[in-house]
Every structure is written in C-alpha cells, then in structure tokens.
Amino acid sequence: MTFEMFSAAHIAGLVVFVLVMAALILFRARLREPALNRLIRVTLAIVLLGCELSLQASYFMEHSWWIGSLPFQLCSLMVLISAVVIIANHKGFYDVIFFLGSMGALQALLTPNLDESFPHFRYFEFFIAHIGIVAAAVFILAVERYRPSFRSVLLAMVWLHVLAIPAAITNIVTGTTNFMFLARKPGTASLLDLLAPWPWYLLQLEIVAFGIFLLLYGAVRLFPESEQAKGT
Structure with a gap:
C-alpha cells in the first residue's frame, strides 16, 4: 500500500x-530514579540503533543497498547521534539532539517522505x-532537566552546517543522491514546497531553521525554572 499523508496509518503514528x-x-x-533512568536511556538507544541497523539490513536483503542508503539524511544522523548521546548521557551534545533532532523529526512526522504504508516494515521503522x-x-528536556541558552541556539546552527558537509559532498560526487534535500526538494509533499526553487530555498532554510530553533528555545523558557537545570 502506498503511504498517504493524514491517512489512518499516518494519524495512528501521530497518536x-x-x-x-x-x-x-x-x-x-x-x-529520574537512577535504575529506571538508566534502563530507559539504554532501551531508547537500542531502539534507535536497531531502527537504523534493521533499515540498512533490509536494503541488503532486498538487493537495493547503494550509496544513497548511507545515513546522511538529517534524521538518520540524528538517530545515530541521539543513541550515542542518550546512552552516554553526554550533556555537551544535548544542544544537537534537542534542536536538530526536534526540528528534523517533527517535520518528518508531519510530512513523511515515505512510500510504504502500514503494515510494511519501513512504515514501522520510519x-x-x-x-x-x-x-x-523530550527525555533530556523533561527528565534530565536540560535548559538551553541562546548560545545553544547558535551552536545548533553550527552543528547543522557541520552535519551537512558529508551530505553535500556525497550529493556532488554522485550527482544522484539528495541527502538533507540539499540537491533538490523531496518528491513527496513537504514544507519545502512553500519555499522558492533550488538553490534559493537553501538560503531560506537558513532563516527557517534559525526561526525554529528560536521557537524551541522560547518554548523551553516558558517552563518553570524549578523544572529545569542549566544547560550548556
């Protein structure tokens, strides 16, 4: 079955x-209890790593693996980074998974770049x-009481560009891949449809990303101070 935006399968995922x-x-x-905290972090890391490993395995089994299957999309990178950071509890990288992870994954959930629907494996993996x-x-925000500063917003912008480097290089070398949608807009409906044609939408995305980071920063600042601990 072909995936359709806001179909029953999509709504179920959002629920x-x-x-x-x-x-x-x-x-x-x-x-926040030590034993349960550790269990949740390890479980979450295993789930994230399991998703990426099972996806790559499915490509091999279907004989469809190629350079375009490398984990250079923003969300693929965030799956790996989030898993490592959450299990190591490395607070120095909280800025990356909070801002970049939230921005990329929330957009993906609202406007999935997905062909297969329920009950296909890739529907569940996605x-x-x-x-x-x-x-x-959300775990580092609500449970670990992470509180970003404005410097966190700037660091997130820096990290966004750092992570885009391997994606851009691969796109240029192959001429066919479209990691992080730097080469062209996705074939499925997305928020990028509201922006100018390539390459101008890349400049607009700089503003959009910074604006989303500011919104996330402002939303967190609304939490009571007692519920938060100082971030990096």
Whole structure:
C-alpha cells in the first residue's frame, strides 16, 4: 500500500507519538530514579540503533543497498547521534539532539517522505525512528532537566552546517543522491514546497531553521525554572 499523508496509518503514528511524549512528561519525576533512568536511556538507544541497523539490513536483503542508503539524511544522523548521546548521557551534545533532532523529526512526522504504508516494515521503522528521536529530545528536556541558552541556539546552527558537509559532498560526487534535500526538494509533499526553487530555498532554510530553533528555545523558557537545570 502506498503511504498517504493524514491517512489512518499516518494519524495512528501521530497518536503513538503524542502518547509517548505525554508519558515522558507525566512520569518525568519517576524517570529520574537512577535504575529506571538508566534502563530507559539504554532501551531508547537500542531502539534507535536497531531502527537504523534493521533499515540498512533490509536494503541488503532486498538487493537495493547503494550509496544513497548511507545515513546522511538529517534524521538518520540524528538517530545515530541521539543513541550515542542518550546512552552516554553526554550533556555537551544535548544542544544537537534537542534542536536538530526536534526540528528534523517533527517535520518528518508531519510530512513523511515515505512510500510504504502500514503494515510494511519501513512504515514501522520510519515512525519508530522519528518518534525515538523526539523522545530523546523530550527525555533530556523533561527528565534530565536540560535548559538551553541562546548560545545553544547558535551552536545548533553550527552543528547543522557541520552535519551537512558529508551530505553535500556525497550529493556532488554522485550527482544522484539528495541527502538533507540539499540537491533538490523531496518528491513527496513537504514544507519545502512553500519555499522558492533550488538553490534559493537553501538560503531560506537558513532563516527557517534559525526561526525554529528560536521557537524551541522560547518554548523551553516558558517552563518553570524549578523544572529545569542549566544547560550548556
């Protein structure tokens, strides 16, 4: 079955997303207990890594693996980075998974670049991976009491460009890949459809990304100070 935006399969994925985020927020105090905290972080890391490994394995099994299957899309990179950061509890990289993870995965969940629908494997892998990315971001915010500063916003912008380097190089070398949608807009409907044609939408994306980071920063600042700890 071909995936359709806001179909029953899409809505079901979004409902699961809301339930997972609500559980992390509602049970945040209990999730700070050392044993349970460690269990959740390890479980989340395993789920994220499992998603990427199973996706790559599916390409090999279907004889469809090629250079375009490398994990250079923003969300693929965030799956790997979030898994490492969340299990190591490396607070120095909280800025990366909170801002970049939230921005990329939330857009992906709202406007999925997905061909296969329920019950195909890639439907489950897509939603589990992207929900997992946002779960990692919400976990460090609600449970670990991460509080970004304006410097965090600037660091997130820097990291966005750093992660775009291998994607851009691969796009140029192959001439066919479209990692991070730097070479062209995706074939499916997305927020990029509202922007100018290539390459001008890349400049507009700089403004959009910075604006989203500021919105995330402002939203976190609305939390009571007692619920947050100073970030990096």
